[in-house]
Amino acid sequence: MEIFDAVVVGSGPSGMQGAIYLARNNLKVLMFGKEENSALYNAKIDNLFGYNDVCLGKDLLENTKNKLINLGMKKIDKNIKNIKKENEIFSLIDEDENKYFSKSILISTGIKRKVLNIENEKKYLGKGVSYCATCDGFFFKNKTVCIYGDGIKAIESSIYLSNIAKEVFLVFNDEKVLKNFKKSENLYKIKNINIIFGEKIISILGDENILKEIIFSSKKSLKVDGLFIEMGTFSIKEVFSDLPLDITKDHIKVGFKQETNIKGIYAAGDITGEPYQISKALFDGMNAGINLPDYIKNKN
Ligand SMILES: Cc1cc2nc3c(=O)[nH]c(=O)nc-3n(C[C@H](O)[C@H](O)[C@H](O)COP(=O)(O)OP(=O)(O)OC[C@H]3O[C@@H](n4cnc5c(N)ncnc54)[C@H](O)[C@@H]3O)c2cc1C
Numbered sequence: 637m638e639i640f641d642a643v644v645v646g647s648g649p650s651g652m653q654g655a656i657y658l659a660r661n662n663l664k665v666l667m668f669g670k671e672e673n674s675a676l677y678n679a680k681i682d683n684l685f686g687y688n689d690v691c692l693g694k695d696l697l698e699n700t701k702n703k704l705i706n707l708g709m710k711k712i713d714k715n716i717k718n719i720k721k722e723n724e725i726f727s728l729i730d731e732d733e734n735k736y737f738s739k740s741i742l743i744s745t746g747i748k749r750k751v752l753n754i755e756n757e758k759k760y761l762g763k764g765v766s767y768c769a770t771c772d773g774f775f776f777k778n779k780t781v782c783i784y785g786d787g788i789k790a791i792e793s794s795i796y797l798s799n800i801a802k803e804v805f806l807v808f809n810d811e812k813v814l815k816n817f818k819k820s821e822n823l824y825k826i827k828n829i830n831i832i833f834g835e836k837i838i839s840i841l842g843d844e845n846i847l848k849e850i851i852f853s854s855k856k857s858l859k860v861d862g863l864f865i866e867m868g869t870f871s872i873k874e875v876f877s878d879l880p881l882d883i884t885k886d887h888i889k890v891g892f893k894q895e896t897n898i899k900g901i902y903a904a905g906d907i908t909g910e911p912y913q914i915s916k917a918l919f920d921g922m923n924a925g926i927n928l929p930d931y932i933k934n935k936n
Contacts, residue, residue, distance in 0.1 A: 637737060638736075638737065639725065639737045639738065639739060640664050640665065640666045640710075640736065640737065640738040640739070641658070641663035641664045641665065641738070641739050641740065641932055642658050642663055642664075642665050642666075642738060642739070642740045642741070642742060642928060642932070643665075643666045643667070643668065643726070643728055643736060643738040643740075643741050643742070644658070644665060644666070644667040644668070644669075644741075644742045644744060645668050645669065645716050645719070645728070645741060645742065645743050645744065645745055645875075646667075646668070646669045646742075646743065646744035646745040646746060646905070646907075647667055647668070647669030647670065647671055647674065647697070647701065647711070647744075648669070648671075648674035648675065648676055648697070648744060648746050648905060648906075648917065649674070649676055649696070649697075649700075649905065649914050649917040649918055649921065650744040650746075650904035650905025650906070650917035650918070650920050650921040650924075651667060651669065651742060651744030651904070651905070651921060652667075652697070652700045652701065652704060652921065653700075653904075653917070653918045653920075653921030653922050653925065654742045654744060654902075654904055654920075654921035654922070654924045654925040654928075655667055655704050655709055655742075655921075655925070656700070656703070656704065656707070656921075656925065657921075657922060657924075657925025657926055658709075658742075658925050658928065658929070659704060659707040659708060659709045660707060661925075661929050663929060663932070665704075665708075665709045665710070666709070666710045666711075666712065666736065666738070667704070667709060667710070667711045667712070668712050668714055668715065668716050668728075668730065669713070669715070669744075669745075670713050670714075670715070671694075671697040671698070671701065671713075673746075674693070674697060674746065675746055675747070675749075675906065675912070676693035676694075676696065676697060676914065677693055677694055677697060678693065678694070678761055678762055679692075679693035679762070679771065680692060680693070680762055680772075680775075681693055681696070681771075681914065682774060682775070683770075683771065683774075683913075683914075683915075684914055684915070685915075712730065714730045714731050714732065715730065715731045716728050716729065716730055716731075716875060717729055717730065717731055717874075717875060718875065718877070718878060719741065719875065719876060719878065719879055720878045720879070721879065721898065721900075724739075724900075724935070725737050725738070725739065726738045726739070726740070726741050726900065726901070728741075739900065739932050739935060740900045740901070740902070740928055740931055740932055741900065741901045741902070742894075742902045742903070742904060742921075742924050742925075742928060743876075743888060743896075743901065743902070743903040743904070743907060744903070744904045744905045744907065744917075744920075744921065745872060745875065745907050746905060746906045746907055747869040747870070747872065747886060747906040747907060747912065748869060748870040748872065749767045749865075749867070749868075749869055749870075750865075750867035750868050750869065750870060751767075751865065751867070752784070752837060752865055752867070754837065754838065754839060754840065755839060755840075756839070756840045756841065756842070756847075757840065757865075760840060760842055760846070760847040760863075763842070763845060763846050763847060764840075764842060764846050764847025764848075764860075764861060764862050764863060765840070765847055765862075765863050765865065766862060766863070766864050766865070767864070767865050767866070768864075768912065769783070769793035769796050769797050769864050769866070770796065770911065770913065771913070772862070772864075773793075773796060773797050773800045773801070773864075774800060775862070776797070776800060776801050776861055776862040777800050777801070778801065778802045779801055779802060779803075779861035779862060780801065780802060780803040780804075780805070780859065780860050780861050780862075781797055781801045781803070781804055781805070781860060781861060781862040781863070781864060782804075782805040782806075782807060782850055782858060782860045782862070782863050782864070783797065783804065783805070783806045783807065783864045783866055784807045784837055784863065784864070784865050784866065784867070785808070785865065785866035785867045785868070786808060786809050786810040786813060786867075787813065787866065787867075787868050788813065788817055789866045789868065790806065790808060790866040790867075791806070791808075791813075791814065791817055791820065791823060793864055793866050794806040794823065794829055795822065795823060795826065795829075797864070798826045798828050798829050801828070801862075802828065803828050803830070804826075804828055804829045804830065805829075805830050805831075805832055805858060805860070806823075806829060806830070806831050806832065807832045807835050807837065807852075808831055808832070808833060809833065809834060809835075809836075811833065814831075832858075835852040835853060835854060835856070836852065836853040837850055837851070837852060837853075837863075838851055838852065838853050839851040840863060846861075847860070847861070847862070847863060848860075848861075850863060869886050870886065871885075871886050872886060872907060876888075879898060879901070880897070880898065881896055881897065881898060881901070882896065882897040887907060887908055887909040888903040888907050888908055889908075890902070890903050890904075890908045890920075893923065893924075893927035894908070894920055894923045894924035894927060894928075895927065895931075899931065900931055900935075902924040902927070902928050903920075903924070904917065904920035904921045904923070904924045905917040905920050905921065908920060
């Protein structure tokens with residue numbers, strides 16, 4: 637039976653950064669995940685150390701994956717569907733029912749953002765449609781943007797974008813949330829924020845290259861340069877249903893060393909909470925990659 641020192645579940649920036657530290661520490665590492673499912677895959681990055689111009693998330697993932705293969709890490713482009721702890725060893729089952737064994741696990745599966753699921757949403761991703769104001773807000777300097785969502789995140793994003801964009805439209809349907817939110821007083825004072833109630837976005841239009849207009853359920857339309865969809869995230873519990881992991885809402889709880897409540901399982905990146913940013917994912921991955929080997933050493 638082949639037993640890995642560490643299995644990294646997730647091949648985004650947090651998992652890859654963790655794996656760099658693990659592989660360079662001479663550990664036997666196996667990584668699962670599909671790069672095209674990473675939040676970074678379709679992103680144009682403009683807020684990262686080391687790049688003068690915008691860089692493509694796809695390139696960062698591809699380059700780092702090649703580096704890891706060169707370091708001797710094994711990579712399988714599949715999803716893990718179940719993890720169990722059997723005595724002191726973890727067993728993992730992939731989507732084709734193959735079984736793997738490891739002394740430790742780094743969970744870096746990211747989060748699943750809620751999407752509108754309407755025509756053209758995918759077509760205009762990175763061409764006007766965004767799911768992250770902190771990431772893409774700067775691309776809309778002095779432009780007109782719309783934020784769509786009913787949670788606090790949508791309100792916070794509107795406030796953030798009002799500092800960058802010329803005009804901000806917040807399409808919000810839950811007046812109660814707005815009233816209870818302590819920053820909403822500020823929201824009403826900001827001159828370039830317009831709040832639209834009781835509308836649902838049913839369609840987004842544009843030309844070949846760029847989003848131009850939003851159509852609402854009332855058939856009214858709004859000309860915009862950008863649409864920020866802030867509808868929250870899905871819960872991620874199904875892969876971990878056989879593990880008594882401490883999960884609060886949609887995130888895995890970790891300590892200062894990225895350790896979870898289960899000895900030998902570490903977690904990093906978006907799955908451990910906000911901010912959903914590459915720099916935080918890299919920090920988490922590094923932190924797990926530095927601390928996880930101590931667990932293996934003490935175990936042996
Ligand atoms: C459109 C967009 C633009 C962005 N722009 C920026 C930006 O400009 N700057 C910035 O700092 N951040 C940006 N972000 C956020 C950034 O991409 C994320 O914070 C970062 O990718 C999180 O890294 P992660 O490793 O935690 O998760 P992810 O990158 O999402 O990677 C998760 C990985 O886990 C794998 N996985 C999931 N489930 C399983 C499973 N069951 N088994 C095996 N593998 C699994 C996936 O295949 C994927 O490889 C952007 C996000 C989006 C969506």
